[in-house]
Amino acid sequence: MKKWLLAFLIAVPGIVGFSQQTPDSLLTVFKKQKDSDAKCETLIGLSDFYYHRDPKLGIDYSNQALSLSKKLRYETGIAKSWLALGKHRMVLGDNDQAKIALDNSISLFKKQGDHCNLGIVYMHRGSLFGNLSKFPDALDALFEALRHLEKCDDAETNKTFSANCYQNIANIYNATENFDKALINYDKAIKMWDALPNNKVASAMNLASKGIVYEKQKKYDAAIDVYTRALSELKKLLPRSEVPMAFVDSWLAKAYFDKEMYDQSLERSNRALGVISKIGDQDLLASALQTIAGAMVYKGIKTKDANLANEGFGKLEQAIEIHKQIGNHEGLIFDFAIMTNYYKFISKFDKALKASQLSNIYKDSVFNFKNKQSLQNLEDERTIELRNKELQISKLTIDNKEKQKWYLIAAISLLAVIGILLYYQSHNRRRINRKLQNLNAELDKANQTKTKLFSIIGHDLRGPVSHIYQFLELQKTDPDIFSEQDKVRHNDRITAAAGTLLETMEDLLIWSKSQMQQFSLNPQKFDLAEAVSGIAALMQSQFERKNVSCENHVHDFLVVSDRNIVTIIVRNILQNALNASDEGSKVTIDATSSGKETRISISDNGNGMPQNSRDILTGKASEIDSAKSGLGLSLVYELGTLINARFEIVDNNPTGTSVTILLPAM
Template identity: 30%
Template sequence: MHLKTLPICLLLWSMLSNMFFCSTSYAQQDRYDQLLKEKKKICETTMATFSGKPESLDLLINTGSAGLKLTRPDDHGYKFLFNQAIGNGFYYKQDFKQAKDHFEQAYSEALKAGLLEKSLKSLGNLIAIYHYLGMQGKADDAAQKLKLLAEATDTLKNKSDIYYNLGLYNQQQKFYYGIALSYFLKSAALHKHIADTVKAVKSKLDYGVKLMMVSEIYIYLKQPHKALQYLNEVNPYLGQSIIFDITAYGKFIRAAVLLNDRKVALKYYNLLYSVSGKVHGKWSELVSSSLEIAALALKDKDYPLAKSYIDRADQQAKLDSNEMLTSAVNLSYGDYYKSIGNYLLAVKYYKASEHGTAIYDKERYVDLLKSLTAVTIMLGGKAGAQNYFSKYVTVSDSLNQEKVSLNLAEMEARFQNEYKQQKIGLLNKENEAKNMELLQERNARWLLIGGALLLLVALVLIYVNYRSKQKANLLLDKKNKQLDVINEELFVANQTKAKLFGIISHDLRSPVSQLFTFLKLQQTKPGFVNEESEKVHQKGLMQSSSNLLATMEDLLLWSKSQMDHFELDNEEVDVEHLLMEVLKLLRDQAEGKKMKLEIGKLDYQFVNSDYNLLFTILRNLLQNAVNHSFSETVISIHANINAEKQQYISILNHGEIIPAERIKELINDVHVNSKSSGYGLLIVKELTGMIGAKLNIFSTKEGTTTQVVFS
């Protein structure tokens, strides 16, 4: 391989390597985005069509975990979605510890991504989970944040969900059932419009869940008929989700138990057992429903039936391994053994239930302490009974105090509402009185306005007259300015026309005259020119024709550049290719003067410019160099970078030294001087300015250098 071609090969190899690296990087980026979108779609679809089946829970956990591994540190939106999906999976598997961790992460990532409304979902989940894990302080903090955000949220769905979560918080953790009922009713009312207008199953099931929570409060308030009223609205949504069906059947059972309707209770219990049997899982509703049937049997003194349902609840609670459920089962065992007179076993189960019941159900804890006091007395343990009774009094007083506080709060809210209504009434009366006064004042004002209007009409007429004259003057001034612009444009057009005719008269007439003279000579005296002279003249004519064509192209390009809407077509121009094309065009002319054209040092490969304009500039400059160079000299073209980091192309030729004053005239003279520059330098000066470059000319003993410097 020739040594001169080695740098070019290395450069090509570097370019190909960079292109391959960039294309590979883009392909990897596209693949990365595609994988994230696929995982996101799976999680969103699964949550939107959630059925409660174990495989759907595993799909959420596995897909979310795989998605998290793909995310980068700043992918907060994706991290929120994947953590929320994993949290939902663990939540319905009743693995509250892992659910807590992922919901906390989801909430944090939502805030980082600025997804305030989406963060509400994670915050609502955390309220319940903190409660289940005995972290009541954190649950209270989360509920307070949610309450503050409720008024700032205007999205119907989000507001409905906030009210729902606040209802759960007040029901399950604070036992403020009146406030909880108010929140649940607001939540259901807001969601009803969504459920009625959309076809999505998930949205309709969410509405059903909110109706069930309203019925839950009425069950607690011992109003089973009201509870059934809302539960019956849930019937159309049954059969679409296992979790939904199990929850609904559990509430139907509790309402039937309150009505002492064993037949209906067993009907829904069998439906519950049938649905839950389709999918093996930790169904807490099976535990509570079994205990409800057992309580109904104990009330009817059907002890064997009661024991069988408590045993069923115990088996299911052991699968769940949840203190809330096991404490409820132990409490039912205590009630059962107390009912049959086995006080030792009753005490044993009551004590086993004491810790969990104290945490999760204060009202049942009061009943438990009361029962412990009774059975301890039956066993003769007066000291122990006294201890339990003291606890009973303390907890009962505390619970009653909470209820009193709640009642006082509700009374205060009612009072404030009535007070505000009274205040509004008084303000309305005051407004009516003020309106009467305003009416009287208005009548008096109209009399004054009538007189003022007459004066105003006169003033308006004067003003209109003044404005008309002012507008006429402004319009005249505007027309004068437009006329000035038109005159200026006409002046420029005349100058351009003068330039064009001057160029045509000098630079086109000569080559056309030569061509015409030679053709006329051949026609009139074909034998006058011998064969050798004819070849010489033909070569000259070919050169003249080539120059004529180039001249025509330059004129067309220059004329086009004078148009108002001319736009540059900038691109990355290959400098070496451009210079070779320019040299090729003028090589024959140079050889006629025994000159050599060569490309010198190239410090850069590409320059950003308009190819056609730059080609025309360099061809004209090189043609001038050929015209003004001594015979048997070398003209070289270089592409370098100056001290100011500017790219420039220079042409060095060897001819007569041009004085500095003459160079200044050539650069600044706007008139065409046919003998020296012709149209070429005129075009060069204008086109160089159009591409944002600067023309420099230096002439010394070493030669004349013409530079095109790019800004």
Template identity: 30%
Template structure:
């Protein structure tokens, strides 16, 4: 199910947008008043009111043009608050247009004007709209900051409408953070002050907010009650925009056929008003709904039709979401499209869209880590440039020596033979040094590339989770109840332990890249290896692990190298389980014809041989989902004289086969 992050609060602050029925007549009446009005302040207020009505009933772009003229007029007559009011309305319009940078620019200017003024209601409105901008940009910290400021100044101004709006903004923040009980407190406050404001459109919309809160609390009785109450009110008040919102969210409680009818009706209303966030959410939900209908349908013709409709809505909606950088909707849309292509057995596209979803999700949480890695890479580049400077300096010194040798040869013809011999010998030594430095530079480049690739692959996600929790604990400890804190602490501890294991693997691999570092082979019990592996992956309760060693096999090899190989292959197997029913991993060991064999098999989707190229090609640095892990496995297996092969069939699963030669000669090779 798609998140409601940019949907619920967006409707609330646009409740005024289409609520007036006589807008055109109002504009004409106000223009007549302007013809005889002489007071500057009154002219500015009338022009701002005209702009609001143009925005609501004619065109957003025409309203922008009218407001810019009013800003110019206000500045000419030095009416700062008139300018601030126009900026406030411009910020509102650019939110509706989903142009977040422009909206933030005008709201910031408006806040700077009203911050030191007695007009606390204007400041509260600006803070409220600013919180909406940050909500749409998934900047939850700033969303909460400005929503709290909006509520503080709304209560100071004793404006029931503003208190209603700010309570709604906080309710939506808590919904986005899955803190539904806190959201319910704010939703009830929203209803209370909406009733006190006696504004029908605000009352109807406040019922929507509390209905959505009850829906997310899984209280379907209260949710349906308030949706129906809101629906009747908006119908009677002819609030088409709000009706579309109700249908969009109420549909989540309805059976597929009824839900689809509601969403199609809502889509027609959103299209009339061209509100992009609403179109994106509703159209995306239509696509997901068609996927659900595909699952429930037995007729093959209907199933094909549902799948085609799902693909059509999801792909077109992704394009719209990308145009406004709607990250939250993009994460869910790409994940749903990945599932669709998995159903169609187009695993390449399924993997592509799943990766897009994961990358977008990472971008919300791991920017700090990316910056750290970029800094590390920059430092490495500086070191490489220093080596290049040394090479150039050495080359210049060589040329200088050659020049003096040539001059000496001309002047000292009697000893030209000796000089030529010296020159030749000196050049040979210099070239050897140059070749050695070039070789070291090339090797450093390769190791750097591998090292940072592995860092990015194996460490980024656990470090991101750890940092996210620490920031949350530091900045907003009051937002976490005891159960959430314990769950997050347990998750962080588990992530830190996995991170330590990954760091040990990477350290082992990096040692293997060092000159003169060799494995330390000894007799290793496969049963003990299996026991260690079982402990590492004991947290995956949804996956069946089966360990088989009927011959009680023992191997002569380096225990740490082999542990790392088995752990990485098991981790890769776990990563391929996305839609696999009854996921199973089998680890098996046996002896045959003087050789020992160890396999790690899964019943996942499988892959082509091309995707396992990293196991065999030293130049290959990518593979399947955990391709960089394959690169690490390849190097470790080579170090302990272990042959590794893969047998993968699409739709059936994958097996990695490790082969160990039990002969004395092979054991000596390891030593």
């Protein structure tokens, strides 16, 4: 790439970053100001305005700002003045003085902890090293600039100069022919410029810079495409885009020349030449003249137009003179190559030979220089590669730390999950243990039920069966022992015993079902008086044998409950009252209702209910005591529980007991 191309690329931030204020407006403000920090800032503003316009005048304003800032001990002004001086010295090519000025600025901004301005100074330091072809140092400075800009609180400064940094990083990769990285960083810069207001010029110039990459890769169509797009954008931004357009027109002219599109090349070169002449950049002027001369000469040769070729030769002589003045040997190689073809065209072969020899002499000179430069570039590329690897290692270290953090989080999460699972397992174990305990309790209860069942069977079935067996045995062995009257009486007793046995068996079946949890309630509305009368009638013979009267005071009384259970409960309590009654006494049955519950009371005049029997009936004890109560009070209590019945036991005055059955409304 030609020297002037790289110089322009490094200088792009300055060209697109001119002050928005005019020198006249700044001077008007300056004249009204007294010596102060604000006056220093105005002088620095004037210096910035002349950056890439008139560097010598810019240096003058920078020196004035530096002197005033030192007088006022305005540290920020001193640091900014050194920065301005460094920028102008770079434009003039005074790189040693530029480095000194930038180093002074960095030292002062570091003391102030000013990350915003440190980012700007390091960016220009990167540009300086780029101009000196010290590409690894340039990249170091640019990456340092990015680090400081990340800490800058001013969002606009951060974004603007970060875009500049990526742009210059791309320029360095372009210069070292690392084209892929160059294109990546140009795209990154374009994206950042597009996101900023009033920076379309910078965005367009980065797009055009991609064309230089394509041109070096001999992808001329791609180069022409991006140059054309960039010019289209820059045209919308005139007049402030006039100078950038001249550069892009020159690059586009060269691309057309390489494709032998001489008319288009001449059109673009002549358009750029007018602006370039005003800038005064001799290297750029010579390159533009060379492109014009080459297009005219080669078109003249192609069309056999001697006049056009002669006109091109005149332009070529101007380019050669400027290239010799500035010592651009690479430019002279192409100048004398064009001259060789021109002299061949006009049949002056001796001069063509001489021009060819001069081209080869300069080519050898450049070749030797390039060999040295190639070695330096190889070292630079190796250094850049090592720096990139260091950055990659640093990134991997950060990534590993990030991974370790996530691994730690994952491990903690896993431990938490394991803890939850262990807790859940422990909770389940406790729940299962409780179930097992309940099952064991139920098993114990079932065993108690079995014991109770055998006890009841042994007590309540033995008596009736024994009576029947004894009578039948006597009748079999000695039938004449009984008179007809005795036989009738004993037959009545056997019948009564058989009836009692049948009822007891039925009660046992009901009780067994209730103990096995297979008993289902059957609530219904029934006549309590009818049920109680039926019970009294069945037990009438028992009352008569014991000479105890049964008074039933229950009449026309409807209740809702399980009739079978109520019947069993009433019969057993009535049986218990009969057993407790003395001969000649009475048992009374009454019933009342309060709407919420029904009260059935059975009273006797016996010797009272033992305490153990009371405890069984009220659920305070579970021992079986059925010697005088059929199935016993245990059956009464358990069946009462099924229908939510309660029992009240009251001693009568002077003797006897009243047992009240409280049936809830269903």
